Every structure is written in structure tokens, then in C-alpha cells.
Amino acid sequence: MLSLKKYLTEGLLQFTILLSLIGVRVDVDTYLTSQLPPLREIILGPSSAYTQTQFHNLRNTLDGYGIHPKSIDLDNYFTARRLLSQVxxxxxxxxxxxxxxxxxxxxxxxxxxxxxxxxxxxxxxxxxxxxxxxxxxxxxxxxxxxxxxxxxxxxxxxxxxxxxxxxxxxxxxxxxxxxxxxxxxxxxxxxxxxxxxxxxxxxxxxxxxxxxxxxxxxxxxxxxxxxxxxxxxxxxxxxxxxxxxxxxxxxxxxxxxxxxxxxxxxxxxxxxxxxxxxxxxxxxxxxxxxxxxxxxxxxxxxxxxxxxxxxxxxxxxxxxxxxxxxxxxxxxxxxxxxxxxxxxxxxxxxxxxxxxxxxxxxxxxxxxxxxxxxxxxxxxxxxxxxxxxxxxxxxxxxxxxxxxxxxxxxxxxxxxxxxxxxxxxxxxxxxxFHPAQASRLEEEFDSDSGLSLDSSHSPSSLSGSEGGASSSSASSAASSTSSSAAASFSEEGAVGYSSDSEALDLEEAEGAVGYQPEYSKWCRMSLQGAAPLPRLPFPEHVGHNHTYNLAPGALDAGDAAPAGGPRKGAREKPAELLEKQPSRDEHRARAMQIPFTNDKIVNLPVEEFNELLAKHPLSEAQLSLVRDIRRRGKNKMAAQNCRRRKLDTILNLERDVEALRRDKARLLREKLEALRALRQLRQKLQSLYQEVFGRLRDEQGRPYSPSRYALQYAGDGSVLLLPRALAEQQARRQERKPKERRK
DNA sequence: CGGCACTGTCATCCG
DNA sequence: AACGGATGACAGTGC
Structure with missing residues (x-):
């Protein structure tokens, strides 16, 4: 996870640099308006989705960033020297x-x-x-x-x-x-x-x-x-x-x-x-x-x-x-x-x-x-x-x-x-851009361009999960999109963040409703279990021992979604650890003798939750604690969700930048090829010009002097032999027109 | 011991 | 109005 973050911030740096570079040389607006809402927001006014989590850290000390103050704290991760060296x-x-x-x-x-x-x-x-x-x-x-x-x-x-x-x-x-x-x-x-x-x-x-x-x-x-x-x-x-x-x-x-x-x-x-x-x-x-x-x-x-x-x-x-x-x-x-x-x-x-x-x-x-x-x-x-x-x-x-x-x-x-x-x-x-290389590059780009990196898929996938069965189709679509994106992205050797799709698939398979409490945890487990990517070796495990995650074993069988095979395997060890260290709220619940599990408190739908409360006569203090636990649990998941989405957004942005760069390179390459073809045509035209002009003879059979005469192309495709002075006048006239048009 | 990353929690906004 | 999602901010914890 550390490396992941590290990589992300590296990417952020590249992204920032790229923004500056692209912003200079590329009409990003076209991309912004049509393809890339995240980029647009980054530049025109970032939403909170793109902010980093380390908000308590020092603000940017580097002046001149064109990023909103609420945006990424680059200097938290990179000193000016590092930025400089990158540039x-x-x-x-x-x-x-x-x-x-x-x-x-x-x-x-x-x-x-x-x-x-x-x-x-x-x-x-x-x-x-x-x-x-x-x-x-x-x-x-x-x-x-x-x-x-x-x-x-x-x-x-x-x-x-x-x-x-x-x-x-x-x-x-x-x-x-x-x-x-x-x-x-x-x-x-x-x-x-x-x-x-x-x-x-x-x-x-x-x-x-x-x-x-x-x-x-x-x-x-x-x-x-x-x-x-x-x-x-x-x-x-x-x-x-x-x-x-x-x-x-x-x-x-x-x-x-x-x-x-x-x-x-x-x-x-x-x-x-x-x-x-x-x-x-x-x-x-x-x-x-x-x-x-x-x-x-x-x-x-x-x-x-x-x-x-x-x-x-x-x-x-x-x-x-x-x-x-x-x-x-x-x-x-x-x-x-x-x-x-x-x-x-x-x-x-x-x-x-x-x-x-x-x-x-x-x-x-x-x-x-x-x-x-x-x-x-x-x-x-x-x-x-x-x-x-x-x-x-x-x-x-x-x-x-x-x-x-x-x-x-x-x-x-x-x-x-x-x-x-x-x-x-x-x-x-x-x-x-050797042609062969260029074609390869183009292929690469084309294959990559299929990755619609619209960041909207991320929120939609999340909403799909919370929508439950009614939105399973939407969730499925989002899942498949995200899945392919993640897979392809992994193939590129970049950060493979596949938790989104995998989790969604899992949720669909389980028919789970809502954001399961273990979801984010499992996401991280799946990430840890994933094969390390070439450029991003994942740490073996997350060393943190935060006890706020509820032990899955504490879940009531009737309430918790049935655990799938990979899910169960993925959380076995953490479950053991977590069982040993109940959360603070669990401690409180035990102390207050709450007659049901915290997972129930947090994950039950409102109606069932109210029914549960109705079944068990609770004191005011107990009631308050239960509601607090529910509130905190919900918020905890929301926070995890939020952070994960943030991460997704950053990754998507990075991929977007990569795609843009490839796109730009491809367009540039096409332009170069066109120019090269044009140059060849010109050479050909020039040789033809020479050939034609060289064969021209005046009445006495003498060749025309190239200094006095020139071939002039008429609009109808015919070629006229004109004195230089005349041809020059016409050429000047033609030059002025495009200039005026340009103005 | 300070920095960092991660996580939970609170406050707040908003639908 | 209650509920809950989203998120900025902060604090706690472990490395």
C-alpha cells in the first residue's frame, strides 16, 4: 500500500507536470469538454473528489501552481527539488x-x-x-x-x-x-x-x-x-x-x-x-x-x-x-x-x-x-x-x-x-517515430484508447452497489467496464487497481445489498493478494492494526452476506486479528450490554434496524450508543468509500493523461506522416516542373530561361508559361488572400 | 522522536 | 425531519 501511494503521488507529479506541459502545447479544452471531466475539474475547479487525504499537511509552498488550493498537496510528497529534477x-x-x-x-x-x-x-x-x-x-x-x-x-x-x-x-x-x-x-x-x-x-x-x-x-x-x-x-x-x-x-x-x-x-x-x-x-x-x-x-x-x-x-x-x-x-x-x-x-x-x-x-x-x-x-x-x-x-x-x-x-x-x-x-x-515503431505505438494506443477512463464509472459503480438488486444491471455494466479497464491497465504495467470491479462482481454474486462492512477491507485484501505489478510492487501486508473494522466472524449469519470463497480466504487472517481486538464501539456495546452485534447495528436497513430496536427494550443510553455506533459505522464505510474513490479518481486521471499523451503522439505522428507525404509530392511536383520546363522551347527552338519565365498553375488545372514578373505578381496576390483570411 | 501512511471519527453539507 | 452518503478536517496508531 505504501508503494501504491508512492506510485500514485509519482503519478500525480507526472500529471501535474503533464498538465503544465500539455496545457502549454495542447488544446486540452477539447479533451476536457468532451472526454475528461476529471481533467476539466482539476483545471477549471476541482471537486473534492480529487483532493488528497493529507489535508492537515502544509499547504503548497511552491508558488505558481495552477491548481486549486484545495487540490493535491504536491509538496507534501515532493519537494521542489524533486519536482525540478523531474522536469x-x-x-x-x-x-x-x-x-x-x-x-x-x-x-x-x-x-x-x-x-x-x-x-x-x-x-x-x-x-x-x-x-x-x-x-x-x-x-x-x-x-x-x-x-x-x-x-x-x-x-x-x-x-x-x-x-x-x-x-x-x-x-x-x-x-x-x-x-x-x-x-x-x-x-x-x-x-x-x-x-x-x-x-x-x-x-x-x-x-x-x-x-x-x-x-x-x-x-x-x-x-x-x-x-x-x-x-x-x-x-x-x-x-x-x-x-x-x-x-x-x-x-x-x-x-x-x-x-x-x-x-x-x-x-x-x-x-x-x-x-x-x-x-x-x-x-x-x-x-x-x-x-x-x-x-x-x-x-x-x-x-x-x-x-x-x-x-x-x-x-x-x-x-x-x-x-x-x-x-x-x-x-x-x-x-x-x-x-x-x-x-x-x-x-x-x-x-x-x-x-x-x-x-x-x-x-x-x-x-x-x-x-x-x-x-x-x-x-x-x-x-x-x-x-x-x-x-x-x-x-x-x-x-x-x-x-x-x-x-x-x-x-x-x-x-x-x-x-x-x-x-x-x-x-x-x-x-x-519510425513507421514500424509508429504503427506499434499506434496499436498500443488504439488498444489503450478503448479504456474509457471516464471517472464517472467509479461513482456509478459505487451507486450500483448501494442500489442492490434493482441496479444490478447498471452495476454489472459498471463492473465490466471497470474490470476491463483495470485489467488492461494492469497489462500496461501501471497501477492495477482492480478492487472496484472485483468487489462489485463479488457483490453481485452474493446478491449483497449495500456496501458491505468488509468491503473496503476486502478490497485491500484483494489488492494485497493481487500479483505485484512490474512497476508497483505491493507490500506484503499492511502493517497497520486498526481495530475499527469489525470482525467478520462477529456477523450474524442471517444479516451478513454469505461469504464467498475468495472473500473468505482473503479475510481469514485479518479476521483473526480483528477478533482479538474489538473496536472501541464494540467495547462500548459490550459495556452497555447491547443485545446485538455492531454489524447488525450498522448494516441493517433502517426498517429492520428499527424493528430490532423495538424488539429489545433499551435504555436511553443504550439507544444513544446504538445510534452512535450505527452512525459511526456508516460514516466509516463512507470514509473508506470516499478514499477509495479518490484513489480511483487519481488513477483514472493518470490513465487519462497517459491516453492523452498517446493520443497526442498519435496525432502528431499522423501529422508528420502527412507532411512527409506532402514533401514527397512536392519533390515530385518539382521534378515534373523541371521536366516540363526543360522541354519547353520558344519559336526559335531555344529553351526558356528559368530566370525569365515560370510555369504558372491555373485554377482549372492548366499550366501556363508566364514571364517571371507576371507570375510573381500573381503569386503575391495569392499570398495576400490567405493572410487576410488568417487575420 | 518526527514523519508518514492509514484509519476512524466528527462536523457539515446535501439529496 | 430523519436518514444516510460524501467529504474536509482532525486525531490516533503503527511503522
């Missing part, structure tokens, strides 16, 4: 290194250094130090972007402490490992050095006017690199073309005159002209985090290896698997991802290129992207995409004749942001 653990598992980098890169299209890190705690701190890099005016933007994620978390109370807390040794180790492994986190190492940051912050407060001292090494390195159109990765020290500086969010430093018209005139430009992401990048980040969260969750379970372990032969999957023992995996592709989104996409997901040696592809790509294309405001280097989609000779023709800005001959179909997202989502897919 950190989540972060660590969620964001295995470099996907974060990619999101970092693209979160802020304005180019300010948002410096978002996977760990919310890190994110808040790193932002403060990165502020110096982006310039003094970046503070506002930074706060805007950062609070979108981290701030929400903090508001929900999940991660408030880490903000000011020291980095744990694990954090520091992790950072060191990342740094050593040359994995781009999107920020200089100093960002993670707490002491360094502390100094910076202190100095920042004192000398807000900003002396040269405060510039961190990254900024220095970056400034030097800018002088030669190169930027230096603050972590790795690598230099790379200024084009990628946009990726690292230093756009204002990129000289625009370095644009290469030739590159911008690449036919691929249509892929990159979209500056407005159709998707909320923040949401995407959260989605990605969610996937990682799922990974972390599953990685902690015994099934995690099966679910997320890469199938044999899948090198990427192997590299990205999140075995807890090896939370960080060095992967060249990841490194490339930090260099440029295109390269990342290229090496990771392009089927043609995946076979290429990853280390070699990066330098091969770099010459194709010698300069920035700021006019496109693109995070992807166009050349990289050109290399992805176009044969070299086509690139050559494009480079020869193209103008500075190219319209979108594909009518905005190939949105850069979409590609951006696709690549990132694909990364997520490769990370945790």
Missing part, C-alpha cells in the same frame, strides 16, 4: 541534442537570437546571455519569443524553480558532452555556464550601458567572422558562409550586397519565397517537444526499447534512439543540421542522398551556397535546395540569367516554411 529529466529526454538546434534556428524568423533551448530552465537563462549577442534591442523580441514557451511553463508552475536554480551536475555534464561532441545547440557554451552567465548578468545590471567586457566570445567571434563573410559557430568554432548566419539568427550582420543573384535566380526559388509560415513555429516546437516527451516517457518504461528501438539496419534510427544509458548520440547528420537546414534535410531525409556519406555532403553543399539570400528572407539556403532538387546544369542556367528576386512559379505550393517544418518533422520522425 529536468523530462527535458533531457525530450530533447536529445540537435533537433533543438534546428528549432532554435527557425523559431524566430526575424532573426533575433531567441536562444531557445530544450530545457526550459536553460532557455530562460540562455536567453539572457544571448541577449548581448543580438544587440540591446533584442530584449523585447527575446522575451516575446521565450515566454511563449518557457514562460507558460513557468506560469503553470512546472518549472519555476529551475530558472534561478543552479544547474545540476547532470546539466553541466550534459552541456559538456554536447559541447565536446560538437553538437550545435544554437548557442555558445558560455550560455550554459551558469557562473559565466551569472557574471554576465551581474555585470549587465551594473553596467547596462554595455561595455566591451560583456560581449561574450561568441559575439566576438561572430563579429570577426562577419568581416570576412564568415560566421563562426560559437560552440564549435567552425566558420561557415554568411548565408548560414541567418540560420544562426544574426541577419542584420549579414551584408546584403553579398547576395548572389545567380543563386537567387535558381529555379528553386519558388520553394523559398514563402516568408510566412503556414504553421505556427511555436506550435511546431511544442509538437516536437511533445514527441520527445513521449520518447522520454516510453524510454523510461520497459516497452520503450521495443517501441523506439531502431529496427536493424536503420542507421538513423539507431543513432537517434534514446536509450537512457546513452542519452546523447553523436551523429554527423545532426551536426549538419546545425549548419544548415537544407543540409540537414538533405542528409537526413532525401532518399537519394541518404545513401551519401554524411560528412562529405556538407562541404559539397557549401560552395553551392556562398552567400546569403536575404531578399528571400529564407532560412534555407536556396542553393542547398537547388542542389537537392535540380541537376547541376539547371543550376548553371539559372545562375546565369536570373534576377535578384524570383516569383513563385509553383504558386506558393512549395512553401519554404513548409519544407522547414517537414524537415524538422522528419527529424522528429526519425527520432522517435
Amino acid at each position: 529536468r529529466a523530462l527535458d533531457r529526454f525530450q530533447v536529445p541534442t540537435t533537433e533543438v538546434n534546428a528549432w532554435l534556428v527557425h523559431r524566430d524568423p526575424e532573426g533575433s537570437v531567441s536562444g531557445s533551448q530544450p530545457s526550459s530552465g536553460l532557455a530562460l537563462e540562455s536567453s539572457s546571455s544571448l541577449q548581448d549577442v543580438a544587440g540591446p534591442d533584442s530584449g523585447v523580441r527575446e522575451s516575446d519569443t521565450e515566454q511563449g514557451f518557457s514562460g507558460d511553463l513557468e506560469d503553470l508552475g512546472a518549472v519555476a524553480p529551475p530558472v534561478s536554480g543552479d544547474l545540476t551536475k547532470e546539466d553541466i555534464d550534459l552541456i559538456d558532452i554536447l559541447w565536446r561532441q560538437d553538437i550545435d545547440l544554437g548557442a555558445g557554451r558560455e550560455v550554459f555556464d551558469y557562473s559565466h552567465r551569472q557574471k554576465e548578468q551581474d555585470a549587465d545590471k551594473e553596467q547596462r550601458d554595455g561595455s566591451g567586457e560583456q560581449e561574450d566570445t561568441w559575439a566576438d567571434a561572430g563579429a570577426e567572422a562577419l568581416a570576412r563573410d564568415l560566421l563562426v559557430d560559437g560552440e564549435t568554432g567552425e566558420s561557415f558562409p554568411a548565408q548560414f548566419s541567418e540560420v544562426t539568427s544574426l541577419p542584420e550582420a549579414v551584408p546584403s550586397e553579398n547576395e548572389s543573384p545567380a543563386l537567387q535566380n535558381s529555379l528553386l526559388s519558388p520553394l523559398l519565397t514563402g516568408t510566412e509560415s503556414p504553421f505556427d513555429l511555436e506550435q511546431q516546437w511544442q509538437d516536437l517537444m511533445s514527441i520527445m516527451e513521449m520518447q522520454a516517457m516510453e524510454a523510461n518504461t520497459s516497452t520503450g526499447d521495443v517501441l523506439y528501438g531502431a529496427p536493424p539496419g536503420d542507421a538513423l534510427g539507431t543513432n537517434y534512439s534514446l536509450a537512457p544509458s546513452t542519452p546523447i548520440n553523436q551523429n554527423v547528420s545532426l551536426h549538419q543540421a546545425s549548419l544548415g537546414g537544407c543540409g540537414q534535410d538533405f542528409s537526413l531525409f532525401s532518399p537519394e542522398v541518404e545513401s551519401l556519406p554524411a560528412p562529405g555532403s556538407s562541404p559539397a553543399l557549401l560552395p553551392l551556397a556562398p552567400s546569403n539570400s536575404s531578399g528571400l528572407n529564407s532560412t534555407f539556403g536556396p542553393a542547398g535546395l537547388a542542389g537537392l532538387f535540380f541537376p547541376p546544369q539547371l543550376n548553371g542556367t539559372a545562375n546565369d540569367t536570373a534576377g535578384p528576386e524570383l516569383p513563385d512559379p509553383l504558386g506558393g505550393l512549395l512553401d519554404e516554411a513548409m519544407l522547414d517544418e517537414i524537415s524538422l518533422m522528419d527529424l522528429a520522425i526519425e527520432e522517435g
Whole structure:
């Protein structure tokens, strides 16, 4: 029982954390309104059913919990440190290194250094130090972007402490490992050095006017690199073309005159002209985090290896698997991802290129992207995409004749942001949702989704018991539902709380009326007798020797329900113990010479109870005692019932959260698959575009210049060859419409 | 000895 | 109005 409670409270913690996480990233309302009354009540106003029993303990000392004060006293079970460590653990598992980098890169299209890190705690701190890099005016933007994620978390109370807390040794180790492994986190190492940051912050407060001292090494390195159109990765020290500086969010430093018209005139430009992401990048980040969260969750379970372990032969999957023992995996592709989104996409997901040696592809790509294309405001280097989609000779023709800005001959179909997202989502897919694994996960989820965890079943089952024979059908239904839920739940390796169903079945079999006095006791016995679950080893016995439970043997045979086999066996030992130690009320009854048993007093229906009293002439004192005994007995059962229901509610909530997480992961996975399919379609479309365009000849039999002409898709499905300028106008017109619609 | 978990009991609300 | 279920709060008990 101790372990059970322990587990429950663990679950509560996870639940709380999840609430904060889900609350940030998931529209929980839909679930709340339709599926999950408990969650709704937890968030919108908890009922007493969800309160813990230790009400006399200290109230929450952690500020910022979005839970009603009457709700669970988390701090009773978990110190702030433990909560913090859990959150950190989540972060660590969620964001295995470099996907974060990619999101970092693209979160802020304005180019300010948002410096978002996977760990919310890190994110808040790193932002403060990165502020110096982006310039003094970046503070506002930074706060805007950062609070979108981290701030929400903090508001929900999940991660408030880490903000000011020291980095744990694990954090520091992790950072060191990342740094050593040359994995781009999107920020200089100093960002993670707490002491360094502390100094910076202190100095920042004192000398807000900003002396040269405060510039961190990254900024220095970056400034030097800018002088030669190169930027230096603050972590790795690598230099790379200024084009990628946009990726690292230093756009204002990129000289625009370095644009290469030739590159911008690449036919691929249509892929990159979209500056407005159709998707909320923040949401995407959260989605990605969610996937990682799922990974972390599953990685902690015994099934995690099966679910997320890469199938044999899948090198990427192997590299990205999140075995807890090896939370960080060095992967060249990841490194490339930090260099440029295109390269990342290229090496990771392009089927043609995946076979290429990853280390070699990066330098091969770099010459194709010698300069920035700021006019496109693109995070992807166009050349990289050109290399992805176009044969070299086509690139050559494009480079020869193209103008500075190219319209979108594909009518905005190939949105850069979409590609951006696709690549990132694909990364997520490769990370945790390999198709085979995904299908398995889906199966698991589907099987689990059958567990309607509506907490209403719990009260209904109870009412069924009290309804007696008249409500046997309802009780049976509730019982079966609960039974299946409990069974499936046990199979999951979670807490198997089957007392509800078993007890009900028993009651039905016995035709018992009302809540039997031994009910809760028997429930506990059955729990103790149940096979220990993998994650929740039950204690051998409950050590408490509370004597309030009446000895079943004291029951009058005519009054007590006939004991079934398992029930009898389950209570044999406790019965013996209890017989030795009668309850206080039994003592009183004996002292007052009450001529019938306490069980009779408590469990008889009112009419029979009154008849009993009428049969036996009792004194006022005896009468009062009998009524008190009855009252106390009833209340005792009610209290047990209440507590058990509370437990059920908590368990159901936990299962609901699990189901929600799986649901979310499934939806996310489906989204990723859809995006991947879309990407393939786009590639196909692009190749067809190239093929068609390449075959077009003017009157003199010369090929059309891709820089001057573009294919325009008409609404009726026809394809028109238009001058670029015209096509561009149309593309802009089409862009405005959805924008207005969005507004 | 203090903390914790469990349990019983009381007070109160409510149907 | 009595009864009883539900539940917050508190106290007792054992580990």
C-alpha cells in the first residue's frame, strides 16, 4: 500500500507536470469538454473528489501552481527539488541534442537570437546571455519569443524553480558532452555556464550601458567572422558562409550586397519565397517537444526499447534512439543540421542522398551556397535546395540569367516554411517515430484508447452497489467496464487497481445489498493478494492494526452476506486479528450490554434496524450508543468509500493523461506522416516542373530561361508559361488572400 | 522522536 | 425531519 501511494503521488507529479506541459502545447479544452471531466475539474475547479487525504499537511509552498488550493498537496510528497529534477529529466529526454538546434534556428524568423533551448530552465537563462549577442534591442523580441514557451511553463508552475536554480551536475555534464561532441545547440557554451552567465548578468545590471567586457566570445567571434563573410559557430568554432548566419539568427550582420543573384535566380526559388509560415513555429516546437516527451516517457518504461528501438539496419534510427544509458548520440547528420537546414534535410531525409556519406555532403553543399539570400528572407539556403532538387546544369542556367528576386512559379505550393517544418518533422520522425515503431505505438494506443477512463464509472459503480438488486444491471455494466479497464491497465504495467470491479462482481454474486462492512477491507485484501505489478510492487501486508473494522466472524449469519470463497480466504487472517481486538464501539456495546452485534447495528436497513430496536427494550443510553455506533459505522464505510474513490479518481486521471499523451503522439505522428507525404509530392511536383520546363522551347527552338519565365498553375488545372514578373505578381496576390483570411 | 501512511471519527453539507 | 452518503478536517496508531 505504501508503494501504491508512492506510485500514485509519482503519478500525480507526472500529471501535474503533464498538465503544465500539455496545457502549454495542447488544446486540452477539447479533451476536457468532451472526454475528461476529471481533467476539466482539476483545471477549471476541482471537486473534492480529487483532493488528497493529507489535508492537515502544509499547504503548497511552491508558488505558481495552477491548481486549486484545495487540490493535491504536491509538496507534501515532493519537494521542489524533486519536482525540478523531474522536469529536468523530462527535458533531457525530450530533447536529445540537435533537433533543438534546428528549432532554435527557425523559431524566430526575424532573426533575433531567441536562444531557445530544450530545457526550459536553460532557455530562460540562455536567453539572457544571448541577449548581448543580438544587440540591446533584442530584449523585447527575446522575451516575446521565450515566454511563449518557457514562460507558460513557468506560469503553470512546472518549472519555476529551475530558472534561478543552479544547474545540476547532470546539466553541466550534459552541456559538456554536447559541447565536446560538437553538437550545435544554437548557442555558445558560455550560455550554459551558469557562473559565466551569472557574471554576465551581474555585470549587465551594473553596467547596462554595455561595455566591451560583456560581449561574450561568441559575439566576438561572430563579429570577426562577419568581416570576412564568415560566421563562426560559437560552440564549435567552425566558420561557415554568411548565408548560414541567418540560420544562426544574426541577419542584420549579414551584408546584403553579398547576395548572389545567380543563386537567387535558381529555379528553386519558388520553394523559398514563402516568408510566412503556414504553421505556427511555436506550435511546431511544442509538437516536437511533445514527441520527445513521449520518447522520454516510453524510454523510461520497459516497452520503450521495443517501441523506439531502431529496427536493424536503420542507421538513423539507431543513432537517434534514446536509450537512457546513452542519452546523447553523436551523429554527423545532426551536426549538419546545425549548419544548415537544407543540409540537414538533405542528409537526413532525401532518399537519394541518404545513401551519401554524411560528412562529405556538407562541404559539397557549401560552395553551392556562398552567400546569403536575404531578399528571400529564407532560412534555407536556396542553393542547398537547388542542389537537392535540380541537376547541376539547371543550376548553371539559372545562375546565369536570373534576377535578384524570383516569383513563385509553383504558386506558393512549395512553401519554404513548409519544407522547414517537414524537415524538422522528419527529424522528429526519425527520432522517435519510425513507421514500424509508429504503427506499434499506434496499436498500443488504439488498444489503450478503448479504456474509457471516464471517472464517472467509479461513482456509478459505487451507486450500483448501494442500489442492490434493482441496479444490478447498471452495476454489472459498471463492473465490466471497470474490470476491463483495470485489467488492461494492469497489462500496461501501471497501477492495477482492480478492487472496484472485483468487489462489485463479488457483490453481485452474493446478491449483497449495500456496501458491505468488509468491503473496503476486502478490497485491500484483494489488492494485497493481487500479483505485484512490474512497476508497483505491493507490500506484503499492511502493517497497520486498526481495530475499527469489525470482525467478520462477529456477523450474524442471517444479516451478513454469505461469504464467498475468495472473500473468505482473503479475510481469514485479518479476521483473526480483528477478533482479538474489538473496536472501541464494540467495547462500548459490550459495556452497555447491547443485545446485538455492531454489524447488525450498522448494516441493517433502517426498517429492520428499527424493528430490532423495538424488539429489545433499551435504555436511553443504550439507544444513544446504538445510534452512535450505527452512525459511526456508516460514516466509516463512507470514509473508506470516499478514499477509495479518490484513489480511483487519481488513477483514472493518470490513465487519462497517459491516453492523452498517446493520443497526442498519435496525432502528431499522423501529422508528420502527412507532411512527409506532402514533401514527397512536392519533390515530385518539382521534378515534373523541371521536366516540363526543360522541354519547353520558344519559336526559335531555344529553351526558356528559368530566370525569365515560370510555369504558372491555373485554377482549372492548366499550366501556363508566364514571364517571371507576371507570375510573381500573381503569386503575391495569392499570398495576400490567405493572410487576410488568417487575420 | 518526527514523519508518514492509514484509519476512524466528527462536523457539515446535501439529496 | 430523519436518514444516510460524501467529504474536509482532525486525531490516533503503527511503522
